[in-house]
Amino acid sequence: MRILSGILVIYIISTVLFGHLNYVAQGRAHYHKRRNLKNPPPPPSPLVATANPPQVPSDPYPNPNPNPDPAPGNSDxxxxxxxxxxxxxxxxxxxxxxxxxxxxxxxxxxxxxxxxxxxxxxxxxxxxxxxxxxxxxxxxxxxxxxxxxxxxxxxxxxxxxxxxxxxxxxxxxxxxxxxxxxxxxxxxxxxxxPHRGPDGTTSSGPCxxxxxxxxxxxxxxxxxxxxxxxxxxxxxxxxxxxxxxINDIQISSPKLSPNTDGIHFGNTRSVGIYNSLVSNGDDCISIGTGCSDIDIQGVTCGPSHGISIGSLGVHNSQACVSNITVRNTVIRDSDNGLRIKTWQGGTGSVSNLLFENIQMENVLNCIIVDQYYCLSKDCRNETSAVRVYDVEYRNIKGTYDVRSPPIHFACSDTVACTNITMSEVELLPEEGELVDDPFCWNAYGTQETLTIPPIDCLLEGSPVVEASFDSNYGC
CATH class of the missing domain: 2.160.20.10 (Single-stranded right-handed beta-helix, Pectin lyase-like)
Structure with missing residues (x-):
């Protein structure tokens, strides 16, 4: 009787333990809905739940007990x-x-x-x-x-x-x-x-x-x-x-290597980039038109041209980018930090962006929106533009290169940038004196906390013409 009782106890314990382990194993394969950018919860969640959710893992952190990589000698x-x-x-x-x-x-x-x-x-x-x-x-x-x-x-x-x-x-x-x-x-x-030496020149022809x-x-x-x-x-x-x-990768090329973007996206959605290092001669990560639901965390960029959205709207085209999150990231020794660049004459919108917990180290243009992007001197003013709105900058701290103001909002004359939020933005010069004149043009938003340097040029409220635009401006 005692033996039967012992066997019964062992069976019950084994059943409960197996059931628990099975539950834990199943729990790692879940999918998250996208965070609310206004009140994001602490745990990261890289991918977006859609009607047909992507089947890539949703957990950005490595499994502490991963399965070993297959070996050539494993005949099974x-x-x-x-x-x-x-x-x-x-x-x-x-x-x-x-x-x-x-x-x-x-x-x-x-x-x-x-x-x-x-x-x-x-x-x-x-x-x-x-x-x-x-x-x-x-x-x-x-x-x-x-x-x-x-x-x-x-x-x-x-x-x-x-x-x-x-x-x-x-x-x-x-x-x-x-x-x-x-x-x-x-x-x-x-x-x-392009050569950047003192006597550097370029020749025409296919390149x-x-x-x-x-x-x-x-x-x-x-x-x-x-x-x-x-x-x-x-x-x-x-x-x-x-x-x-994309997880745990290293991308590297020399600082002056031309057009060597690290990771570029076009017409792509539901993306997670984690725990990676990018050092190159152009944009660290560049996001083109047709992209949405991109989550970037734990990335170190630099030297590079920073994290860029654009360029968008070239040749009067429509561009649509939305739901981009960049968190817990370091940008160092770069020509730009967080950049949005659009051509005049385009249409569409860039919206619902969150930049949070970003450390800048000796960055030339830490925060920049440039709606007058042009690669030559013959670009003319246009009345239409890619609309930029609902952009949050939270806990952006570090140092900047004093050759340029650390904050630069150059928005379209006719299509203002709206609903820009600044909170805990503290940028100090890497060397030299504080540059205390951030640039703003037709940019509307709020400062939830005091910004260093002060950004008094940010306009309050919304422009009168704002109501005439569709919320997505064609997207």
């Missing part, structure tokens, strides 16, 4: 090692066909893994890795992956505007402890590129350089753990995507 896993398909990995031989064959095999099975193993230096030409594929496809890069070295080695039959393209994928992960090396130096040295990594028309994709460096142009670009998680 669907591992497709590129060396088994003929890749040499000596940094000289062309391994393109081996990667394409491994991709084709992995694409055809569920949870397939294309493995570029540690110790290999794999050189491949411009390639489109396309789907649709079976769910759970992984490109595991533990070695080094790189393109041909400069324009002269680039094949004439390949596109010189992009290198790695991931097209029409769903539930795909690009991860590993390896490096994507862009070999960008010879592209940066083209005579048509196309490849984006290193491009995701196109894909959803539920994740990029994690990689080092991405020295891109000829943009390091990573997302076009027409939904459900993107």
């Amino acid at each position: 896993s669907c591992i497709f090692d590129v060396t088994s398909f003929g890749a040499v990995g000596d940094g000289s031989c062309d391994d393109t066909e081996a990667f394409r064959a491994a991709w084709k095999a992995a694409c055809a099975v569920e949870s397939g893994v294309v493995l570029a193993p540690e110790g290999g230096v794999f050189k491949i030409n411009s390639t489109i890795f396309s789907g649709p594929c079976k769910p759970g496809l992984v490109l595991q890069l533990d070695g080094v992956l790189m393109p041909p070295d400069g324009p002269e080695e680039w094949s004439e039959k390949d596109s010189n505007s992009q290198w790695l393209v991931f097209y029409r994928l769903d539930c795909f992960t690009f991860s590993g402890k390896g490096t994507v090396e862009g070999n960008g130096q010879k592209w940066w040295d083209l005579p048509c590129k 196309i350089s490849p984006t290193m990594i491009r995701f196109f028309m894909s959803k539920n994709v994740e990029v994690k753990g990689l080092r991405i460096q020295n891109s000829p142009q943009f390091h990573m670009k997302f076009d027409g995507c939904e459900g993107v998680l």
